Amino acid sequence: MRFAIYGSGGVGGYFGARLAEAGEDVTFLARGDHLAAIKRDGLTVRSINGDIHLAKAQASDDPAAIGVVDVVIVAVKAWQVEEIAQTMAPLIGPETLVLPLENGVEATEVLGEVVGHDKVLRGLCGIIAYREAPGIIRHAGVEPFVRFGEPDNRKSERTQRVKAAFDRATGITAEIPDDIQVSVWSKFLFICAMSGVGAVTRAPMGISRQLPESRQLLEQVMEEITAVGRARGVALPDDAVARALTFIDTLPETSTASMQRDIMEGRPSELESQNGAVVRLGHAAGVATPINAALYAALLPQEARARGEVSFADR
Known part of the structure; x- marks a missing residue:
């Protein structure tokens, strides 16, 4: 072909x-x-x-x-x-x-x-x-x-x-x-959680999944995504979050998501298509997404600077 x-x-x-x-x-x-x-x-x-x-x-x-x-x-x-x-x-x-x-x-x-x-x-x-x-x-x-x-x-x-x-x-x-919709959203669970939490913590996944506080954050991001997906008619299984966490636990300790790397290196990232999309799609479906909204808001200044929309120096 x-x-x-x-x-x-x-x-x-x-x-x-x-x-x-x-x-x-x-x-x-x-x-x-x-x-x-x-x-x-x-x-x-x-x-x-x-x-x-x-x-x-x-x-x-x-x-x-x-x-x-x-x-x-x-x-x-x-x-x-x-x-x-x-x-x-x-x-x-x-x-x-x-x-x-x-x-x-x-x-x-x-x-x-x-x-x-x-x-x-x-x-x-x-x-x-x-x-x-x-x-x-x-x-x-x-x-x-x-x-x-x-x-x-x-x-x-x-x-x-x-x-x-x-x-x-x-x-x-x-x-x-x-069901390809379930497959796409099942990946979205872990990649969006890895991206948002990784970009905020600036730590590799081996650290974020190990510390109880950041692991809970990963889980909360996934729970919100699951709720949004189901509200949009995606038949995510009851153990979708557990499966995603299990997958994250199998990754090399040094793993980082591409969105995390882009944000850390000052490049435009997929923030709008990941945590931003959860917030936007959740709002349209009437589903609250406070954890994703907080991650999105925290990362937005870095994203805006990478796109030349604002200017500020690191201290």
Whole structure:
């Protein structure tokens, strides 16, 4: 199958490289020094499951130069989804599928408004990976997985074709869940809690999950998300929070979420798509979210500074 990877950092770089290694036709959409390095030296993935080097990786910053593909994997930051959706038209043909692998719960709807709801799957992934240097991806933790499906959970031949492509790749477990909404929100539970608590504490997850006070904070964030999800019709199970905490307990002690790293390093982050989204969606559903609201408010000055909206110095 022909894939375009829109966003070639930790997530897109890893999964795209594994697909290319398995023989799929993959083109990476990248920018700046990362694009230059891939064109010059290829793409390298340094992985706990074995390294990859794609000496002749295909890469571009221009969707028009790539043309129509079978699948567009969207792996940009959540706050960039709406922007890149506006540039995606050259990649989209009558049979093209768009697969978002985003941290939030809104990407499918955002993409569908632009490219057509019939073309967009609902999806998620699990991996701890990041761009270590231009042209180099570091996979540091979690056994990588992708889960995706039709938004209405119907079984379809097109999702089976995409799964078959992932199944041909090593280092990836692919699944079409019975209820993709539950899967997306189940991931949202732990990644949003990790992101918000991690960004406020500025500590790795090994510390935040160990201290009783910050562990309780993680649990409270998850309980609010569960209430919002259920109010929106997502059939989250009774043990959803316990499962998410169990997953967090399996992560390497040094684990940090990408939103946490972005905030700590002064970059724009996914705050609006994570804790901010819980507050916004909760308000729309009539569900109180005081813990997420407090985290959002505490982090907002850092976010505003990263986006050039306010200016202040660290003391």
